[in-house]
Amino acid sequence: MEMVNVKINGIAVSVPKGSTVLEAARAAGVEIPTLCYMKDINEIGACRICVVEATGARGLVTACVFPVAEGMEVQTNTPKVRAARKTTLEMILSTHDKKCLSCVRSTNCELQKLCLEYGVDEGAFAGYKPEYELDTSAPHLIRDNNKCILCRRCVAACREQHVAVIGANNRGIDTAIGSAFNMQLNDTSCISCGQCINVCPVGALTEKDDTDKVWAALADTTKHVIVQTAPAVRAALGESFGMPIGTNVEGKMVAALRRLGFERVFDTDFGADLTIVEEANELIERVKNGGVLPMITSCSPGWVKFAEYYYPEQLKNLSSCKSPMQMTGAIIKTYYAEKMGWDAKDIVVVAVMPCTAKKFEIGRADQSAAGVPDVDISITTRELARMIARAGLKFEALPNEEFDNPLGEDTGAAVIFGATGGVMEAALRTANDWLTGKDNDKVEFTEVRGTAALKEATYKIAGMDVKVAVASGAKAAKEVMDKIAAGEADWTFVEIMGCPGGCVNGGGQPIQPQYIRDTVDLKAVRAKALYDADEAAVLRKSHKSPAVCELYGDGKFFEGYGCHKAHEYLHTSYVARKKY
Numbered sequence: 001m002e003m004v005n006v007k008i009n010g011i012a013v014s015v016p017k018g019s020t021v022l023e024a025a026r027a028a029g030v031e032i033p034t035l036c037y038m039k040d041i042n043e044i045g046a047c048r049i050c051v052v053e054a055t056g057a058r059g060l061v062t063a064c065v066f067p068v069a070e071g072m073e074v075q076t077n078t079p080k081v082r083a084a085r086k087t088t089l090e091m092i093l094s095t096h097d098k099k100c101l102s103c104v105r106s107t108n109c110e111l112q113k114l115c116l117e118y119g120v121d122e123g124a125f126a127g128y129k130p131e132y133e134l135d136t137s138a139p140h141l142i143r144d145n146n147k148c149i150l151c152r153r154c155v156a157a158c159r160e161q162h163v164a165v166i167g168a169n170n171r172g173i174d175t176a177i178g179s180a181f182n183m184q185l186n187d188t189s190c191i192s193c194g195q196c197i198n199v200c201p202v203g204a205l206t207e208k209d210d211t212d213k214v215w216a217a218l219a220d221t222t223k224h225v226i227v228q229t230a231p232a233v234r235a236a237l238g239e240s241f242g243m244p245i246g247t248n249v250e251g252k253m254v255a256a257l258r259r260l261g262f263e264r265v266f267d268t269d270f271g272a273d274l275t276i277v278e279e280a281n282e283l284i285e286r287v288k289n290g291g292v293l294p295m296i297t298s299c300s301p302g303w304v305k306f307a308e309y310y311y312p313e314q315l316k317n318l319s320s321c322k323s324p325m326q327m328t329g330a331i332i333k334t335y336y337a338e339k340m341g342w343d344a345k346d347i348v349v350v351a352v353m354p355c356t357a358k359k360f361e362i363g364r365a366d367q368s369a370a371g372v373p374d375v376d377i378s379i380t381t382r383e384l385a386r387m388i389a390r391a392g393l394k395f396e397a398l399p400n401e402e403f404d405n406p407l408g409e410d411t412g413a414a415v416i417f418g419a420t421g422g423v424m425e426a427a428l429r430t431a432n433d434w435l436t437g438k439d440n441d442k443v444e445f446t447e448v449r450g451t452a453a454l455k456e457a458t459y460k461i462a463g464m465d466v467k468v469a470v471a472s473g474a475k476a477a478k479e480v481m482d483k484i485a486a487g488e489a490d491w492t493f494v495e496i497m498g499c500p501g502g503c504v505n506g507g508g509q510p511i512q513p514q515y516i517r518d519t520v521d522l523k524a525v526r527a528k529a530l531y532d533a534d535e536a537a538v539l540r541k542s543h544k545s546p547a548v549c550e551l552y553g554d555g556k557f558f559e560g561y562g563c564h565k566a567h568e569y570l571h572t573s574y575v576a577r578k579k580y
């Protein structure tokens, strides 16, 4: 590889030819501020916060797109650079709705941080300021263009998902991000993934906050308010309280939920184990009876919505299993309600999820085992963090507590659901045992691990070649689905997650500034917390979960895997949606 020698603030560094000034600066340990830049995804030099002085260049250059040359000397912190950045920030603020006191992104806002650092004058420029109505049409997201700084990161993230339902409308000072013909987001084929929220540097995009509904339920003494938490939440919640990325805070999270007043704290891992036994059973049935293959997982509501909009002809490939969240809710409102002598109507199930699409999923049809919604309220990891803060709980100081039983029991197979490849590995553990009729020692299927967007593997199980594929992010999903639609796929089983890296990188997880997103593999570090938990688990196969076993068999709740009642309570259906 041809290298180029440059100096950044006098620090000598050698970088590959073609590198930008920003990349060279990062290699030299010098951080240059950015507002629009996203590595490999949005390199458009639009915000002009990253300007620097460089020898051989006329005037200031934008570090994120300007290439280095042999012998170039770059200065990132001169009076001229600082003045230019300050003026740019003041111009951004001239059209910005400055509501830092109440903004959900305050203290975690990339614009606010820079304004403080550069000592800007909020009122330096005044003039025409467009006023925008909030787009609150979708169940998962609110767009407030009064705070938008037109960095276009959301547009790039949505395009990267191969959904591309947002872009710039109008011209000049009236430029605004929105959908074609200014349609409301809910009228488009948005898949509710929330990836746009995670990259927004400011408070222009936020999840729809449902915490008031949870506070109201908790205050209602006529209700049994039960919470369940998805595996990926424990791997990221600590970030909201300044803990290192990848810290597993399961015990403190449970303690916090109990102190918030939930009557039972259950684990969605239970539902993940349940999903695996129903899904593995469905797969084996399809293989034995010539059913539609490949069978594709259905736990990610962002992915399911993507399939409904973009691949309606292939919906028959999706497993009919509800997601672990919905299965857990269904069992709470049927089996557990029966056990406790409670009326399902008096139970409020709150789900804490790493995902914004779950807010859409809870309102889907055919998700009501007891005649009432399986799950009543879905909040994100970020919303839970806000509730913990509002309740005055010192998260770091909380003790480690255990989930309530029986629906808090889980296996290692369930906890890895939060990472791409986790559902596949969990399913393979069970299918391997069931097809061979043995309790196999092999539990690790490492070929399907890792953060690559698309992974493939072939396993010899009971004399059969089982070909599998794992895709995460809608871009990789499209690659897989195009092959299936063209009849060119020979996979037996496919796992697809709507978000790149799976749920650990879901649209509801704590927001890290873009500098961290560019330099730390969040997906891998958070996933490691889950794989470590799996390795430490005593039980690592879903069909060994005592809570799941308790549901099936002689005279128990279900007559067997995939029985009529299990179908009624734990399976669902899909609808072809019109794409806009």
Ligand code: SF4
Pocket (backbone or CB within 6 Å): 096, 097, 098, 099, 100, 101, 103, 104, 105, 106, 107, 109, 110, 111, 112, 147, 202, 203, 204
């Ligand atoms: S987006 Fe940032 S600068 Fe704007 S109101 Fe919110 S916290 Fe303040």
Ligand code: SF4
Pocket (backbone or CB within 6 Å): 141, 157, 158, 161, 163, 164, 165, 166, 189, 190, 191, 192, 193, 194, 195, 196, 197
């Ligand atoms: S939620 Fe996902 S699909 Fe919808 S606009 Fe945002 S990035 Fe695009």
Ligand code: SF4
Pocket (backbone or CB within 6 Å): 147, 148, 149, 150, 151, 152, 153, 154, 155, 177, 196, 199, 200, 201, 202, 204, 205
């Ligand atoms: S909504 Fe956020 S990410 Fe999108 S252009 Fe505006 S500021 Fe940037």
